[in-house]
Amino acid sequence: MSTITDVPTPAATVAPTDNVQLATTELLEKYDGRVPRYTSYPTAPHFSDRVTPGVYAHWLRDLPEGAPLSLYLHVPFCDSLCWFCGCNTTVVNRPEPVARYVDLLLQEIDMVARTIGDRRAVSQIHLGGGSPTILNAEQVHRVFTRLRHNFDLRSDAEVAVEIDPRGLSEEVIAAFAEAGLSRASIGVQDINPKVQDAINRIQSHETTTRCVELLRKHGVNKLNLDLMYGLPYQGIDDLHETVRQNLELSPDRVAVFGYAHVPWMKKHQKLIPEDALPGTEERWQQYREAAGWLVGAGYWPIGLDHFAKPTDSMAQALREGWLHRNFQGYTTDQAPALLGLGASAIGKTPQGYTQNHRDVPNYAAAIKDSQLPTVKGVAIGTDDAMRSDAIEQVMCFMTVDVGEVAERHGADPSVFDNAIEQLREMEQDGLLRITGGRVTVLESGRPLLRTVSSVFDAYLESTQQRRHASAV
Structure with missing residues (x-):
């Protein structure tokens, strides 16, 4: 190895x-x-309500002049719940809640831009969730039209989205590509059907392959794959096969996350059989072997859990000393401020961190009351x-x-x-x-x-x- x-x-x-x-x-x-x-310091448990919408508005008005911004948009919906998930998301089976949420998100974009007071340059946009690809093509168009109206999206800006390839239509991929999508992160986890059944994430390798092919067909060539170790019933052979088959797709980056079992915080994780989870020794062996396979394939290890081709910008950032870490994990984003948009979204300005209301009803109430939906944060x-x-x-x-x-x-x-x-x-x-x-x-x-x-x-x-x- x-x-x-x-x-x-x-x-x-x-x-x-x-x-x-x-x-x-x-x-x-x-x-x-x-x-x-x-992914922050001070960490999220130390956020408090002392950072109010008024405090955040002051921080926005005092953003460094001339410096580009980074934007994070959170879409807190999925059409099914993966039991390993630690994200802020809700299962929806009807289009209406998503449509109403998009309307609210557009209003928040307007409100934040008005508070800043001028049309700022943007160097990176990241959409996470939940599943941002739950948006339909028309909604993708509306969101990016509003972003471009309020901000100056630089020609070299990286636009990234987290993708659930299950049920993803080519129409939605085409809409993201037309909006400027340049990097996609595809959730895979593990390809073994028994492991998938235990985490309620049924996804064939053919589904992942089709997603990759459609992205490349529409000109989205920077691809990340997200794998996991420490899952129930997961063995070394399963993980090896997961890595082997997904490396055939030639991703630019691979993340190998360790499953975080915190059922006292995420109640749905109680559906995962604890006696099927690997122990510390097994988890360590899984991590070590997965890292070895990736390094053997020519990928560079990045920090704790990322791997990148030597030609990828993340490997370049490691070599040259400008790699960073934020709530999206390891990043090449160098903007001095990351603005979080959407329910539960976390942002950072030079003055401190902010977080929006986690639940959509309270987020919506703030927006409808013409208030920034900031609920807590911490000054640095x-x-x-x-x-x-x-x-x-x-x-x-x-x-x-x-x-x-x-x-x-x-x-x-x-x-x-x-x-x-x-x-x-x-x-x-x-x-x-x-x-x-x-x-x-x-x-x-x-x-x-x-x-x-x-x-x-x-x-x-x-x-x-x-x-x-x-x-x-």
Whole structure:
């Protein structure tokens, strides 16, 4: 099996090697605590109602002039519920709720643009859900027409959408392509029928292949595939076959997510038989083998769970040091502000994070009352920005110089002394290396990037850890 060498600096060139010692199951169990995914810092449990619609409006009016924006649009509907899902979504079997929601989304787009006060450039648009492809062709056209009316969509902007290929029509694909779609992320998970039945996600490989062919037919050539490990009844052979068959589609990026079993937060996950879930050792083996197959096929590992062709922009961002992480995961987006649109959508401005009402009725009530549907968020303080910087460096590049981070934020490097001391045991266990103020996670510690990052988290308390999924 091939693995990847350490990344000593963000701009380092990464290449395959076979000589990296992998962590043992004993070490993984030792450090496999419940920690955040660190798609933000401070993390979502620390959002509060102190960030009101008025606060968000002020933040919008103070956006940096001339800098492009990134937009995230959330569509909180699916036509069936996948039992592994951790997203904010509702099953709908009639077109009317979706149609009403699109009307509300258009009003929010108008409201946000008016609050900003001028027609800003946009460098990236991402549609997630739920299933954004539940929209029909006419609704796709309406949404993008309204976006272009209110914002200046740059000619080189990346427009991405998360796709459920089941029941997806060519008409909808054509509508997205006409709207400027340049990248599609296709949900696959696993191709074994027994695994699919256990997670209520029946999707043949032929369905996925047809979706890929239609996208390419309409000029959408940047494709991501989302796979999962840690699913019920999933074995190494199943996962190998899933990776093998989907690599034949030649995706530009592959995400291999670990299933997060949190039935105390997502009640529908109680429908998944817990005795069929793999344990820590099995999950680690699944992750390790999947990563090895992908690296052996020429893909570069990106952070915790992404893999990209060396020619893809995400691999370029890793090489050149401008990879980032946000609520969509690893991203090449460099805009200083990400505006969340739609129910439950999370956004970030230089001043802080915001989140809209999670449920559609309250979201709709705010829109109908001509108010921004912001329900909570968190302002980013000086210490928060510094710790966020350190965490992102670890999560993206597996290395951070805490002295440089502290200096960049006007702090004394000693602020990180306690964090460094907490990592000493992991260094002794061969998971990372500490040289002065630089922490470098070794390949053996890649599955524990979240655990390493957690030492820089000033908010994390043991009483809150039950909210989070296991690190591995």
